[in-house]
Amino acid sequence: xxxxxxxxxxxxxxxxxxxxxxxxxxxxxxxxxxxxxxxxxxxxxxxxxxxxxxxxxxxxxxxxxxxxxxxxxxxxxxxxxxxxxxxxxxxxxxxxxxxxxxxxxxxxxxxxxxxxxxxxxxxxxxxxxxxxxxxxxxxxxxxxxxxxxxxxxxxxxxxxxxxxxxxxxxxxxxxxxxxxxxxxxxxxxxxxxxxxxxxxxxxxxxxxxxxxxxxxxxxxxxxxxxxxxxxxxxxxxxxxxxxxxxxxxxxxxxxxxxxxxxxxxxxxxxxxxxxxxxxxxxxxxxxxxxxxxxxxxxxxxxxxxxxxxxxxxxxxxxxxxxxxxxxxxxxxxxxxxxxxxxxxxxxxxxxxxxxxxxxxxxxxxxxxxxxxxxxxxxxxxxxxxxxxxxxxxxxxxxxxxxxxxxxxxxxxxxxxxxxxxxxxxxxxxxxxxxxxxxxxxxxxxxxxxxxxxxxxxxxxxxxxxxxxxxxxxxxxxxxxxxxxxxxxxxx
Amino acid sequence: xxxxxxxxxxxxxxxxxxxxxxxxxxxxxxxxxxxxxxxxxxxxxxxxxxxxxxxxxxxxxxxxxxxxxxxxxxxxxxxxxxxxxxxxxxxxxxxxxxxxxxxxxxxxxxxxxxxxxxxxxxxxxxxxxxxxxxxxxxxxxxxxxxxxxxxxxxxxxxxxxxxxxxxxxxxxxxxxxxxxxxxxxxxxxxxxxxxxxxxxxxxxxxxxxxxxxxxxxxxxxxxxxxxxxxxxxxxxxxxxxxxxxxxxxxxxxxxxxxxxxxxxxxxxxxxxxxxxxxxxxxxxxxxxxxxxxxxxxxxxxxxxxxxxxxxxxxxxxxxxxxxxxxxxxxxxxxxxxxxxxxxxxxxxxxxxxxxxxxxxxxxxxxxxxxxxxxxxxxxxxxxxxxxxxxxxxxxxxxxxxxxxxxxxxxxxxxxxxxxxxxxxxxxxxxxxxxxxxxxxxxxxxxxxxxxxxxxxxxxxxxxxxxxxxxxxxxxxxxxxxxxxxxxxxxx
Numbered sequence: 016x017x018x019x020x021x022x023x024x025x026x027x028x029x030x031x032x033x034x035x036x037x038x039x040x041x042x043x044x045x046x047x048x049x050x051x052x053x054x055x056x057x058x059x060x061x062x063x064x065x066x067x068x069x070x071x072x073x074x075x076x077x078x079x080x081x082x083x084x085x086x087x088x089x090x091x092x093x094x095x096x097x098x099x100x101x102x103x104x105x106x107x108x109x110x111x112x113x114x115x116x117x118x119x120x121x122x123x124x125x126x127x128x129x130x131x132x133x134x135x136x137x138x139x140x141x142x143x144x145x146x147x148x149x150x151x152x153x154x155x156x157x158x159x160x161x162x163x164x165x166x167x168x169x170x171x172x173x174x175x176x177x178x179x180x181x182x183x184x185x186x187x188x189x190x191x192x193x194x195x196x197x198x199x200x201x202x203x204x205x206x207x208x209x210x211x212x213x214x215x216x217x218x219x220x221x222x223x224x225x226x227x228x229x230x231x232x233x234x235x236x237x238x239x240x241x242x243x244x245x246x247x248x249x250x251x252x253x254x255x256x257x258x259x260x261x262x263x264x265x266x267x268x269x270x271x272x273x274x275x276x277x278x279x280x281x282x283x284x285x286x287x288x289x290x291x292x293x294x295x296x297x298x299x300x301x302x303x304x305x306x307x308x309x310x311x312x313x314x315x316x317x318x319x320x321x322x323x324x325x326x327x328x329x330x331x332x333x334x335x336x337x338x339x340x341x342x343x344x345x346x347x348x349x350x351x352x353x354x355x356x357x358x359x360x361x362x363x364x365x366x367x368x369x370x371x372x373x374x375x376x377x378x379x380x381x382x383x384x385x386x387x388x389x390x391x392x393x394x395x396x397x398x399x400x401x402x403x404x405x406x407x408x409x410x411x412x413x414x415x416x417x418x419x420x421x422x423x424x425x426x427x428x429x430x431x432x433x434x435x436x437x438x439x440x441x442x443x444x445x446x447x448x449x450x451x452x453x454x455x456x457x458x459x460x461x462x463x464x465x466x467x468x469x470x471x472x473x474x475x476x477x478x479x480x481x482x483x484x485x486x487x488x489x490x491x492x493x494x495x496x497x498x499x500x501x502x503x504x505x506x
Numbered sequence: 507x508x509x510x511x512x513x514x515x516x517x518x519x520x521x522x523x524x525x526x527x528x529x530x531x532x533x534x535x536x537x538x539x540x541x542x543x544x545x546x547x548x549x550x551x552x553x554x555x556x557x558x559x560x561x562x563x564x565x566x567x568x569x570x571x572x573x574x575x576x577x578x579x580x581x582x583x584x585x586x587x588x589x590x591x592x593x594x595x596x597x598x599x600x601x602x603x604x605x606x607x608x609x610x611x612x613x614x615x616x617x618x619x620x621x622x623x624x625x626x627x628x629x630x631x632x633x634x635x636x637x638x639x640x641x642x643x644x645x646x647x648x649x650x651x652x653x654x655x656x657x658x659x660x661x662x663x664x665x666x667x668x669x670x671x672x673x674x675x676x677x678x679x680x681x682x683x684x685x686x687x688x689x690x691x692x693x694x695x696x697x698x699x700x701x702x703x704x705x706x707x708x709x710x711x712x713x714x715x716x717x718x719x720x721x722x723x724x725x726x727x728x729x730x731x732x733x734x735x736x737x738x739x740x741x742x743x744x745x746x747x748x749x750x751x752x753x754x755x756x757x758x759x760x761x762x763x764x765x766x767x768x769x770x771x772x773x774x775x776x777x778x779x780x781x782x783x784x785x786x787x788x789x790x791x792x793x794x795x796x797x798x799x800x801x802x803x804x805x806x807x808x809x810x811x812x813x814x815x816x817x818x819x820x821x822x823x824x825x826x827x828x829x830x831x832x833x834x835x836x837x838x839x840x841x842x843x844x845x846x847x848x849x850x851x852x853x854x855x856x857x858x859x860x861x862x863x864x865x866x867x868x869x870x871x872x873x874x875x876x877x878x879x880x881x882x883x884x885x886x887x888x889x890x891x892x893x894x895x896x897x898x899x900x901x902x903x904x905x906x907x908x909x910x911x912x913x914x915x916x917x918x919x920x921x922x923x924x925x926x927x928x929x930x931x932x933x934x935x936x937x938x939x940x941x942x943x944x945x946x947x948x949x950x951x952x953x954x955x956x957x958x959x960x961x962x963x964x965x966x967x968x969x970x971x972x973x974x975x976x977x978x979x980x981x982x983x984x985x986x987x988x989x990x991x992x993x994x995x996x997x
Contacts (some may be wrong), residue, residue, distance in 0.1 A: 021558075021620055021623040021873045021874070022558075022609045022624065022626040023551050023553060023554065023555070023620075023624075024551065024553050024554065024555055024607075027551035027552075027553060028551060029548065029549070029550050029551065029621055029624070029625065030548060030549040030550075031548060031550055031625065031628065032546035032635065034546055034547070035547040035549060036546075036547075040548070048910075050905075050906055050936050051931050051934070051935075051936045051937070052931070052936075052938070053908045053936065053937070053956075054912075055523035055526070055527075055907075055908075055956070056523060056526040056530070056906070057520065057521060057522060057523055057526055058520070058521040058526060059514070059520050059521075060514050060515065060518030060519060060520065060654050061518075061552065061610075061640060061642070061654055062515050062518060062572075062642075062653075062654065063514065063515065064513060064515055065512070067512075067513075078577070079576070080671075081553075081574050081577065082574070082575040082577075083572055083573070083574055083575065083608050083610070084574065084575050084605060085570070086569070086572060086573075086644030114575060115575050115606070116515075117515045119552075119574070129514075130520055132512040133512040133513065133514075134520065134522065137522065139952050139955035139956060141941060143938075149552060151552070151553075153577030162553075163551050163552055163553065172874070174942065175942075176941035178920075178939065178941045178943050179941060182790075207515035207962040288800070290803070299923065300921055300924040300925065301924050301925070301927075301928045302925065302928065303928075343549075380945055382512045383512070393832060412543075413547070415541055415543075416546075417544045417545070417546075420544075424845065426891060429669075430791055430969070432789065433791035433792050434791065434792070434793065436792075437792045437793065437794075440542050440543070441996040443542070444542075445541050445542045445543075445544065446542070446544070447634075447667065448982070450632060450665040450667035450669045450670060451552070451665065451666075451667050460630070461630050462631035465544075465546070498606035502683070
C-alpha cells in the first residue's frame with residue numbers, strides 16, 4: 016500500500032525537467048511552424064459530455080473512452096430527472112447514464128468539430144486552428160503506447176482550396192527539418208483515386224476492403240495482399256487489374272501518367288489525379304518541388320540511384336530536400352478522409368508513421384452543421400521524441416536551462432554574491448545561488464546534474480580582487496573576470 | 507439533445523485563439539521568470555491513483571475529487587482480486603473501489619509530493635520545479651470558479667535557506683511587473699509568529715481558531731473578529747492582549763519591533779521574527795527593499811502619505827517598487843504552512859488574492875519520506891487574466907498572431923503571390939495567402955478578425971510594376987513597395 020501511494024496509474028508518465036526541456040523543444044518548434052502558416056491555438060476542456068464522444072470512434076473506440084464518475088452521490092447530477100427516479104438494472108448499459116455523464120477527450124478532432132459548431136457565429140472562416148493537448152485512451156498499456164499522451168494537430172475548416180494541402184506538406188517539411196530530421200518521406204494519396212480504382216475493377220462497393228488490404232503491402236507483401244483480397248471477395252481477374260496499379264513504380268509524374276491511363280473512364284479517379292497535380296503545382300510555385308520523369312521511387316524499389324540536379328530526386332541527401340511520394344497503397348482512416356491522405360515516415364530509424372492527415376468533407380456534420388469541408392494533419396510527438404533521442408538530435412542546452420550557478424562558500428561570500436546574482440538576472444540570464452554553503456563537490460555536482468553550463472566561484476580571494484572566477488563546466492576551464500566581462504561572456 | 511451535443515460540461519471552458527494568445531502571454535511570462543530563478547518544469551499525469559489523492563484535502567476536498575470510472579467492466583481492473591469476488595453493497599463506500607481506482611488531480615502540490623518521493627533517487631536536491639497544468643474540482647460552478655482550471659506553481663524542496671523565500675518575493679515582483687501590474691501588495695507573515703502569539707495569550711491549543719478568526723479582519727472588521735474569538739473560546743482578557751498585535755500599524759520594521767516586545771518570552775515567536783528579518787535582509791542585499799522607520803502601511807490605515815525617497819514607501823507609484831507588507835492577520839492554509847506565508851493582492855481592481863504560498867516542513871511525509879522541507883508559491887492565472895483584461899494590459903499583437911495576409915485577387919495573382927508568401931515565411935514572418943479569390947471585403951474582414959496587422963494587395967497593376975501594395979490595417983495607409991522593402995517593413 017505504501018508503495019502504491021508513490022506510483023502513477025499504469026499507462027501514464029511523469030515528465031522530469033530533462034524530459035520537459037526536450038518535449039517543449041518539439042512542441043515549441045511545431046507550434047512556431049503552425050503559427051508561421053497562420054494557424055492559431057485553441058484549447059478545449061479535458062472533459063466533454065459523454066454524448067459528444069460516444070458513437071464517434073466505432074464500438075472499439077467507445078470502449079476505450081475514460082468516463083468520469085458523476086460527483087456527489089451517483090444520482091446527484093443526472094440531467095434526466097426521470098431516469099433518476101427509475102429503478103435500474105446493474106449492468107453497464109443500465110447503470111452507466113446514472114454513473115457518468117462526462118468523459119475525457121479521446122482525440123482532438125471530435126472536440127474541434129464540437130468547438131466549430133458551438134462557436135460558428137464567432138469564427139471567421141476559413142478557420143485555421145492548432146491544438147496541442149493530452150488525450151486519454153483506456154488501451155492496454157504497452158511499450159510506446161500510453162493511456163495519456165499528447166496530440167499535436169493543425170486543422171483548417173471552411174476552404175476547399177488545395178493550397179491548404181500544399182501548405183500541410185510544407186509544414187511537415189519545415190517542422191521536421193527544424194527538429195533535425197534529415198531523411199523522411201511524406202507520402203500522399205487521394206481517396207478519389209482509390210474510389211476510381213474500385214470503380215474500374217467494377218467493385219465500388221468493396222472500396223474499404225480493397226484499401227484495407229492494399230494498405231498492408233509494406234507489412235505482408237504482394238502475396239499476403241492477394242490472399243486477403245481473395246478472402247474479401249475479389250476475383251483473380253480483379254486482382255490482375257489491380258496489380259499494375261499498386262505496384263507502379265517511378266516518379267510521381269510517371270505514376271500519375273500511368274494512373275491516368277488506367278482511370279480514363281472514372282470521373283472520380285481523374286478528379287483525384289487532378290487534385291494531386293494541383294497540390295504538386297502549388298509546391299512547384301513555392302519552389303520546394305520539381306516534377307521529373309526519372310524514377311525517384313528508389314527507396315521502395317530498393318535501388319539507390321545517383322543524385323540528380325533535381326531536388327526531389329535525392330531523398331535524404333539534404334535536410335531541405337522535399338521527399339514527397341505518391342503512394343497508391345496509402346489508405347489510413349479511409350472512412351474519414353474524402354480527398355488527400357498524408358502520412359510521414361522517417362527513413363533513419365525503424366518506427367511507424369510520425370505524422371498523418373488528410374481532407375475530410377463533412378467533419379461538423381456529426382453535430383448538425385453540414386457542408387463544411389476540412390483538412391488537417393497531426394504530428395506523432397512521442398514517436399518524434401524517440402526518433403530524436405535515438406539520433407541524438409536534441410540540443411545540449413536550451414534557453415530553459417539555468418545558465419549559471421554561483422557557488423556558496425560562506426556567509427560573507429553569499430552576501431557578496433547577491434548583487435552579482437541580481438545583475439545577471441537583470442540582464443536576462445537564468446541564474447542561481449546555491450542556497451547553503453555545502454561542500455563544493457556537492458555544489459558542482461548540482462550544476463552538473465542540472466546541466467548548468469557555467470559556475471561562478473566566489474571566495475575570499477575573489478572578494479578582495481573584485482574579479483570573479485568563471486568555470487566552464489564542459490571544458491573545465493577557469494577564468495578570472497570582472498563583473499562586466501562576466502555577463503558579456505555568459506550572454 | 508442536439509443542443510447538448512455542441513456544448514461543454516458545466517464549469518469547463520473552450521479557449522478561443524484570442525483567449526489563448528492572452529493566456530499564453532501570462533503563462534509564458536511567469537514561466538520565463540521561474541526559469542530565470544532556476545526553476546525547471548515538470549509535468550505529472552492528469553490522473554493519479556485514487557489512493558494518492560484521498561485523505562489529503564480534508565473531507566470536503568475528498569468529495570470534490572473527480573473519479574474516473576474503471577474501464578471495461580467495472581471489476582475488470584480492480585487490483586484487489588479478493589475485493590472483486592466479494593459481494594458488494596450498493597452505497598458509495600462499498601461500490602466505489604470497484605468502480606474507480608483513478609482520479610483527476612485536484613491540485614499540483616500532492617502530485618508534486620508523490621513525484622519527489624517516487625523519483626527521490628534521480629532528483630538532485632534542492633529541487634526547484636515549476637508546473638503549469640490544469641486541475642479539476644467538482645465544485646459547484648459559479649462566476650470565476652471553474653471545474654477545470656490551470657494552476658501555476660513553483661516549489662522548492664530540500665533547502666532550509668530563507669534565500670528561497672526572498673526569491674519568491676522577487677519572482678512575484680518581477681512576473682507581475684512584466685505583466686504590467688503597477689500596484690500590488692505582497693503580504694508576508696510567519697506561522698511561528700502566530701504560534702508565538704497564541705503561546706503568549708496562553709492558548710497555544712487554540713492557534714487554529716485564533717488565526718481563522720483574525721484572518722477575517724479585512725472582511726468582517728474588528729468587531730466581527732472579536733465576536734468570533736469569543737465564540738471560539740477566547741476570553742475578553744485574551745482578546746485585549748491580541749488587539750494591539752493584530753491592529754499594529756506602521757512600517758514592517760515598526761511592526762517587527764513591537765512584535766519583538768510582545769513575544770519576548772516565546773522562542774517560537776522570536777524565531778518567526780528572525781526569519782522575516784532574514785528574508786528582508788536578503789531583499790535588501792538584492793537592492794529591491796529598503797528598511798524604514800516611517801509608517802508605510804498607508805493603505806490599510808486609509809491615509810495617503812507623501813512619497814519619500816524610500817522605494818518601499820510609495821506603493822504603486824512605479825511598477826518597479828516593491829510593496830512588501832508584514833501582515834499578522836494573514837493565515838491562509840495555516841494547517842499546511844510552518845514558516846513564511848505569502849499572499850499577493852492587486853490594489854488596482856477589486857479581486858481576491860492573485861497569488862499565495864509559503865514554507866511547509868513536511869510535504870513528502872504523507873508518502874513516507876520524512877524530513878524534507880519545502881516552500882512554494884502559486885499564481886492565480888484566471889484572476890490575473892481578469893485583472894489584465896480590466897486594466898487593458900494585454901499587448902495588441904504578439905508573435906503568436908499572423909503578421910501579414912496576402913489577398914487573393916484571381917488565379918494569376920495567386921500564382922504571383924506564392925513566391926512572395928514563401929519569401930516572407932523564409933524570413934520568419936507568419937504569413938497567409940487568402941485561399942480563394944473571394945470578395946475583397948471578405949478577405950479584409952478576415953484579416954481584421956484575426957487581428958493581422960498588414961495586408962498585401964496584388965492585382966494586375968502590381969504584377970506589371972513588380973511593386974506590391976502594403977496596407978497597414980490600423981492606420982489604413984497604403985504604400986507601394988518592392989519585395990525587399992516589404993519584408994524589411996514588416997519585420
